[in-house]
Amino acid sequence: MRFSRLLVPTTKETPNDATLASHIYLIRGGFIQSVGGSGLYNFLPLGKKVLDKVRAVVKEELDKVGCQEVSLSFVTPASLWKESGRFEKYGKELLRFKDRKNNDFILGPTHEEMMVNLVRQTVKSYKQLPLNLYQINLKFRDEIRPRFGLMRGREFLMKDGYSFHASSEDMKREFDLMETTYKKIFSRLGLEFRVVEADSGAIGGSGSKEFMVLADSGEDTIVVCDKCDYGANIEAAVRKEKGCEVEAPEAIFSKFHTPDTKTIEALSAFFHVDPYYLVKTVAKKALYDEDRSEVVLFALRGSDELQEVKACNAVNANDLVDITEEELTEIGLVPGYMGPTTAPEGVKVVYDYNMKDADSMICGSNEEAYHLVGNSFKGVDADFADLVAVQEGDLCSCCGSPLRYTKGIEAGHIFQLGTQYSEPLGATFLDENGKAQPMVMGTYGIGVSRLLAAIIEQNHDDRGCIWTKESAPFDLQIIVSNIKDEAQVTLGEKLYDSMLEKGVDVLLDERKDRFGAKMKDYELLGVPHAVVIGKKLADGLVEFVTRKGMLKDEVSVDEIETLLKERF
């Protein structure tokens, strides 16, 4: 491609709404263009090229392990979503609309229903299983707050795959195969990533793993162990049971006057007791289907923090929301002095596992200015669940080393779904005995357009993008410094032709602009390598440039063509 013919509107100015490096450089480099609508982008020629390259890597690796690509209709009849129950459940992220006949439709935010529908119409026998179908198509999610350019857009390109099996064991096998395949994909794209345990969220299912591209700008906090392989999203992270070096306070059960002692810190100071021996009671309102809600108290050790996603899962709620002090008072709870043992009738209490058999605990009395000391939870019959947010420095449950936090961009997520879609949607097959069974499913996603952002988050400097080998919009850029210099032009054209002939995707910068402008554009676009043909041509030299680090090697004119032929 000739630069003079390429539509790449590079700019010197940073768009005012962009804060993330990937957002800034993708726009300044003319890869994408804001549509004006929130979270919507056009892909310009260069952006489309990169997108296609990433997409090709994904497709290649999936096809290699027997996955088959399909393309499902983006506009989806709502009837399918009503069948699965998600038409009501999915919430405002689901864009609903009507056609001219007043029928309900949605724009697909994910395609479990569509794929199950496809399969239930075509697969009838165990002999046709297993099956792994995927598509790389647009998704639309009407996000509350789209941001960060391609990182969290409303319309985005996603690879979504679905596998169908006759047994859970076979589904597990495919799940592991997908994990391996995803690792290959992210490695080929040159990404530094980590596979972590994850919460399954709205998609549901049992085991799920996320593929986190490591970047400080990532929106997810992940907990990792440096000694072993353990890694988990904070929403799902577990730790080795925590003890306390300080001895338990000795006290017989009694009520204690504790005025103005409403926080864990204050309580700890008041009694000179480690927070480990205090009960933290967090009240939340749990929301369920059909506007049903209930107040739940979550009780955990004062040294721990509540992890809301875990808490939400513990009560099978759709969502947890905060409660105001007024609401608390109304149902008979005393803010600052709540305790799990004295909760009013009808208020559900869930204990964290670390509270099991806890002894010598101090907790609220649910009476203004009083706490209860000397509580024992030995043998208490109650609801227990994992509720704690793993902290930095907590110990790894696998190897006992300290855990640490890091930030990641969720680029892929794989789920063991089971039969939660196949059953309600009636996707069954006949087994060897001629008996109808629901298919066991897995589902696997990769945020393809988000990957562009992730690649740049991990690979950029203060001058622009640095694309990795398999994601780069071009393999090589040839820069003719001064097009008035005939010798430079001749050599540039010759190298260009020879690279084209070899099948190298090469960009020839033969614009009239000055050297500085061309280099700025080169740095902004981030093609991995360039040949600069400039003033030193008079001495028989050109420069071979590596974008990463902007390394420049002088190469003699006689050797450059050979060198390029070897490298590309």
Add this chain to the structure above:
RNA sequence: CGGAGUGUAGCGCAGUCUGGUAGCGCACCUGGUUUGGGACCAGGGGGUCGAAGGUUCGAGUCCUUUCACUCCGACCA
């Protein structure tokens, strides 16, 4: 959804307080000079000032309503 802010040329912004000819930089077009780090000179094109209503002789500017977008938070495969 709560808090804050912004809408003026393709992009980045000034002008609004104190009403009176629509401005600047980048980009774009023409001509010329220039060519190793985003050149220079001269000339030029491009605007329903987010929308609707109101006040006024006169509104980008004042008043009312409304829409959109952005940021922080909450939220989120």
